[in-house]
Amino acid sequence: MAKAIESPSFERYGLDDDRLRWMLRNMHLQRTLDNRGFQLNRQGKIPFATGSEGHEGIHAGAAVAFSRGKDVLVPYYRDIGLCLGIGMDPLEALLSMFARGADRSGGRQFPNHFTSKAIGMLSISSIIAAHCPHAVGVAYAMKYRKETDRAVLCCFGDGATSEGEWHESVNFAAVHRLPIVFLCENNEWAISTPRERQMAIADVVQKAAGYGIPGVIVEGADPLAVYKTVKDALDRARSGGGPTLVEAKCYRFLSHTTDDDDRTYRSREEIEKHRHLDPVPRFERLLIECGIVTDEGIAEIKKEVLAQVNEVTDRAEAMPFPAPQELYTNVYEGTHEPWL
Amino acid sequence: MAKAIESPSFERYGLDDDRLRWMLRNMHLQRTLDNRGFQLNRQGKIPFATGSEGHEGIHAGAAVAFSRGKDVLVPYYRDIGLCLGIGMDPLEALLSMFARGADRSGGRQFPNHFTSKAIGMLSISSIIAAHCPHAVGVAYAMKYRKETDRAVLCCFGDGATSEGEWHESVNFAAVHRLPIVFLCENNEWAISTPRERQMAIADVVQKAAGYGIPGVIVEGADPLAVYKTVKDALDRARSGGGPTLVEAKCYRFLSHTTDDDDRTYRSREEIEKHRHLDPVPRFERLLIECGIVTDEGIAEIKKEVLAQVNEVTDRAEAMPFPAPQELYTNVYEGTHEPWL
Amino acid sequence: MAVAAPTQTMNNVEAVRATLYEALKADPRTIVLGEDVGARGNVFLITKGFIEEFGPERIVDTPLAEASIVGIAVGMAMEGLRPIAEIQFADFIYPAFNQIVGEAAKTRYRSNGDYTCPLVIRTPYGGGVRGALSHSVSIEALFYHVPGLKIVAPSFPADIKGLLTSAIEDPDPVLFLEHKRTYRLVKGEVPTGRYTIPIGKADVKRAGDQLTVVSYGLYVHQALDAAARLEGDGMSIEVIDLRSIRPMDKGTILESIRKTRKLLIVHEDNKFGGIGAEIAAMVAEEAFFDLDAPIRRLCGPDVPAMGYAAPLEEEFMISTEQMAETMRELVRF
Amino acid sequence: MAVAAPTQTMNNVEAVRATLYEALKADPRTIVLGEDVGARGNVFLITKGFIEEFGPERIVDTPLAEASIVGIAVGMAMEGLRPIAEIQFADFIYPAFNQIVGEAAKTRYRSNGDYTCPLVIRTPYGGGVRGALSHSVSIEALFYHVPGLKIVAPSFPADIKGLLTSAIEDPDPVLFLEHKRTYRLVKGEVPTGRYTIPIGKADVKRAGDQLTVVSYGLYVHQALDAAARLEGDGMSIEVIDLRSIRPMDKGTILESIRKTRKLLIVHEDNKFGGIGAEIAAMVAEEAFFDLDAPIRRLCGPDVPAMGYAAPLEEEFMISTEQMAETMRELVRF
Numbered sequence A, B: 001m002a003k004a005i006e007s008p009s010f011e012r013y014g015l016d017d018d019r020l021r022w023m024l025r026n027m028h029l030q031r032t033l034d035n036r037g038f039q040l041n042r043q044g045k046i047p048f049a050t051g052s053e054g055h056e057g058i059h060a061g062a063a064v065a066f067s068r069g070k071d072v073l074v075p076y077y078r079d080i081g082l083c084l085g086i087g088m089d090p091l092e093a094l095l096s097m098f099a100r101g102a103d104r105s106g107g108r109q110f111p112n113h114f115t116s117k118a119i120g121m122l123s124i125s126s127i128i129a130a131h132c133p134h135a136v137g138v139a140y141a142m143k144y145r146k147e148t149d150r151a152v153l154c155c156f157g158d159g160a161t162s163e164g165e166w167h168e169s170v171n172f173a174a175v176h177r178l179p180i181v182f183l184c185e186n187n188e189w190a191i192s193t194p195r196e197r198q199m200a201i202a203d204v205v206q207k208a209a210g211y212g213i214p215g216v217i218v219e220g221a222d223p224l225a226v227y228k229t230v231k232d233a234l235d236r237a238r239s240g241g242g243p244t245l246v247e248a249k250c251y252r253f254l255s256h257t258t259d260d261d262d263r264t265y266r267s268r269e270e271i272e273k274h275r276h277l278d279p280v281p282r283f284e285r286l287l288i289e290c291g292i293v294t295d296e297g298i299a300e301i302k303k304e305v306l307a308q309v310n311e312v313t314d315r316a317e318a319m320p321f322p323a324p325q326e327l328y329t330n331v332y333e334g335t336h337e338p339w340l
Numbered sequence C, D: 001m002a003v004a005a006p007t008q009t010m011n012n013v014e015a016v017r018a019t020l021y022e023a024l025k026a027d028p029r030t031i032v033l034g035e036d037v038g039a040r041g042n043v044f045l046i047t048k049g050f051i052e053e054f055g056p057e058r059i060v061d062t063p064l065a066e067a068s069i070v071g072i073a074v075g076m077a078m079e080g081l082r083p084i085a086e087i088q089f090a091d092f093i094y095p096a097f098n099q100i101v102g103e104a105a106k107t108r109y110r111s112n113g114d115y116t117c118p119l120v121i122r123t124p125y126g127g128g129v130r131g132a133l134s135h136s137v138s139i140e141a142l143f144y145h146v147p148g149l150k151i152v153a154p155s156f157p158a159d160i161k162g163l164l165t166s167a168i169e170d171p172d173p174v175l176f177l178e179h180k181r182t183y184r185l186v187k188g189e190v191p192t193g194r195y196t197i198p199i200g201k202a203d204v205k206r207a208g209d210q211l212t213v214v215s216y217g218l219y220v221h222q223a224l225d226a227a228a229r230l231e232g233d234g235m236s237i238e239v240i241d242l243r244s245i246r247p248m249d250k251g252t253i254l255e256s257i258r259k260t261r262k263l264l265i266v267h268e269d270n271k272f273g274g275i276g277a278e279i280a281a282m283v284a285e286e287a288f289f290d291l292d293a294p295i296r297r298l299c300g301p302d303v304p305a306m307g308y309a310a311p312l313e314e315e316f317m318i319s320t321e322q323m324a325e326t327m328r329e330l331v332r333f
């Protein structure tokens, strides 16, 4: 569990005040965007949204550890904060929610399935764990080309580790000592399936032993600890030390998606019991206690984030859907007719 | 490595002399049948054969641990000795090699893909690890029906543990604490792929930790140790203790199959270095030292086994192929035409 | 089909649910397994409340691993249970392909009947629900080529009940496809009590003599609407609901064609290599001289999937107007 | 096809091997990965000696896990390498189905062109080698329905070289099928030096005007033998080698049919829902009035696989005599 924070002598791992405020802002941005998604869904403006409340600490921490322009992120569908944190424009999140033509997938993908070759963020499908071997292939390419300043960050949930493709991916990466970090965002649930029906172990890291790679648990509500853990693992990967399995413990505070109703399978009490794991107030408290932000500063961040989210919401909403003919493009390079 | 055997006070785990001689006989039967397969292949009488030289200790030991009429074996394709050991008639092995119509699969399956519902031996395909979930399903049925005197023995090689389906199977069995023993026959090779290119761990049992089940290593060249280990694991399974991963270390002395030529990927020296792991001479020596068999007794066993193998060879060879029309049966119950 | 009064009005979700419930009640060998089928009661609430009534041993929330969901069900079936496995969305069935095609479909064959595999795999498929790339696909054509499997895709509540009952009692593996757009959209009368509809029998949902339309799934409903509209223009169109995809019903199709002398096949799945290909090929082989017009297929476009944006989905889906237009063209041909 | 003299005689194994070798020589982005492709040099010795020359980083012996073989290759391709993944036998491709159909085929589409997946998956398929249930299957019909994939199945050494070169250079995923029975059986002249044959072009391997036979793989060779035999009886049969299965060559087929007015499709794969279904359907749609006889399909029987016993395999495989007999019937129709 998280370490108690009592004095300004907290461990900031060399991150300066601006960076720490940036992290807090990232967490607020993520939460505000999530809320916006649920809100737009309730308003009937978008058919579907996913929330990542509870994951913000992981995303802010991992984003800072990520080396922009070098590393490659293979995100999970719950990683909006991480995608924003490595450089994605918040407008993209809204374009994806609204399925606008200017969305990088052209309005094809479900929300939160971002892609950007430019910033090194792989396109994933909704098929759980199917992205893991891709991450390994990217890491293989880096190692093969001797790009020793690069590594891959591959994210997934606790549920994803049950899939065969996850197993095969970690095993291959381990055998070839590839520059990759496997980051499990263990939020205790896979839709309605709790950890104990998903696996017979208390911690996902116990799986690392079977692949001969190190496994590290980190408190996901603590973005600084996440930063340090993921940074160490990425550094190790880049220097030829091979893969690491990082398990960031967190809790999913919302329903799985707007299509889900978690009251069918967990009590409100159970959720409240985990409320202390909410990374946003925790990190706020820490930064206030350490004199890095003030209450007013936080209010300012929130205001500014909200203004930005409002602005991109309006901009995205005003943009057009893709044209129907876009259905037929990018099947192959060039023509797509099966009968030539 | 195997314990030195110096006196008759060896650990026989309650097995009487007849049983021990039966085990030795089983090992000879297996080896003689394997040789027969390779021989028939060289003679051009059968297109294909598999050998299991080096695995005999595992098979003899596990076969005795198996509870006939109760347990279910989900064998690997290299498990001829184990199949014989739990009650399969040696004639079946030859019918399978010769692909005769009287073969239980009707001459459909590759050699060594045995089946017998009567003795509790599941039909497997050649698709590596695809049989593992079936084994788990059988164990589920046993637990569901509260058949607490039954368990499943599921066998596979070191290579098979890389497959996603293997991972998913063990995980499910662990979550549901099913009555099943996963027996890995680790012979260090998967065709030409050595263990270190298959996994980044020294011992397959290290994988058990990721599923929250016990893992036990046993010297596969020692049929008594295998008996004890597999028996304990089966007993544990039956009494609600859940699955165990048993890793029986052995060595594959022959080429993968008659279609393989292992000289392309491993030296004769490496094979000779492992010769001390040959279970047959080891067990012979042990039983002689303990006064359970004599040299003459062994010669007698060999002679008798050879006679039996000759006899079933002749009988099988004399039997007819399946009729061509057999191609069309047992697709479904009843008619098989897709256009009705 | 022995359908006896009285009946009850249900939608397709309720028909699946009621049939599963009756199967669980009737036979303790029946096990339902899949992701989120327990407390959540399946993402469409099909199994809602089942875990409370039948217990977690029979309503099994599995780990997130489709190959094992099917593979474990195969083992259960080989050992005498009657598993009904669920794949949460048809799009997630790909990881289970090996267990379905390589294992379930070949169990009886490879053991020469020593082992059998009475297994049902239920899964919701199809578009029109804004499911985007991975919650909208049709999968029937990826499986219908596979000997040893049966595939059904009914889309009326009464057919669902009769065919799901047959599937559960079938001694061989059956892939049971439920068009998710019809789940709450389609309602109908369902006979109470147990009855079966034989797998492999199509159903003439509307009689006519100028054109035969063969379809299944959501599009049967649209095809019926289109045919009804054209009746006003004096056109008489026969609409056949395939219901079963493997085996398929040659007799009903050929009989209809011999009457109408024209064939239109309509399906949501991509055209190239879809179910319509085999139907057209069969007819071109067996009823060549009975036709007065080329065999037409009106199918989903040959792109990987429908997109999330409404215009992309709409472009993918065939409208009732388009169906009516094509029917009109063929009648006038 | 820019084929320049001189040529060299090779069998199909040698053609695959030579093409892979040249691709590895020409482009350091090329990576070969699969089970036993390293020291063993592949189970058919196709990559024998490659690991010594190109090193274990480029000739990668993978763990025994097909989903990851393809999935990792997808990642390599997304990151700019040119992976050539091998599935040891086509029968083992099922576990990789998700990565092929759900991922490789959809990478370009779902990212709207942001990422691409230039990947080749090579695999030996087909029967006639006593491979029994799991070393004999045909898999093309399980994949040809999938938009985003390309599939080629050449069976002459020169076609193999030209098409494998095209596949390796193709910007999209290509499933490259090698009929294992032809590996050492079929020999032919192969132009030296680099050349390509476009994916999607069939080849008229024998001209004739009384019947069009469309085939691919091993059966093209038998169809040619059968046609040659019938020449003695004064019959003139055109044999088209499809070579590419997706995309397929409509022009060559229709042009031939307009001349011969009769069509026979021959393939080893099961009939129901096989490649022949789509060909027949296309022709029934587009050249209906050009035909003088029903479209015939001569295909593998609809059973799960050929058995190990010689009589079962022989019963499954279509003999040259059977082909000739069917051709004769159709010519005389």
Ligand SMILES: Cc1ncc(C[n+]2csc(CCOP(=O)(O)OP(=O)(O)O)c2C)c(N)n1
Residues within 6 Å of the ligand: A078, A126, A127, A128, A156, A157, A158, A159, A160, A161, A187, A189, A190, A191, A252, A256, C035, C064, C066, C088, C092, C095
């Ligand atoms: C192959 C596959 N199976 C099932 C699903 C449906 N599904 C979507 S998310 C999810 C749960 C994922 O759980 P976890 O990996 O723990 O991530 P979390 O949602 O908790 O962040 C499931 C079952 C899917 N998308 N893909």
Ligand SMILES: Cc1ncc(C[n+]2csc(CCOP(=O)(O)OP(=O)(O)O)c2C)c(N)n1
Residues within 6 Å of the ligand: B078, B126, B127, B128, B156, B157, B158, B159, B160, B161, B187, B189, B190, B191, B252, B256, D035, D064, D066, D088, D092, D095
């Ligand atoms: C899915 C699949 N992939 C590949 C093969 C080819 N193959 C047959 S046996 C084998 C090696 C198996 O190794 P291991 O599990 O260690 O068993 P061993 O042969 O050593 O007993 C391989 C790769 C197969 N039969 N199935």
Ligand SMILES: [Mg+2]
Residues within 6 Å of the ligand: A157, A158, A159, A185, A186, A187, A188, A189, A190, A191
């Ligand atoms: Mg989770």
Ligand SMILES: [Mg+2]
Residues within 6 Å of the ligand: B157, B158, B159, B185, B186, B187, B188, B189, B190, B191
């Ligand atoms: Mg091995």
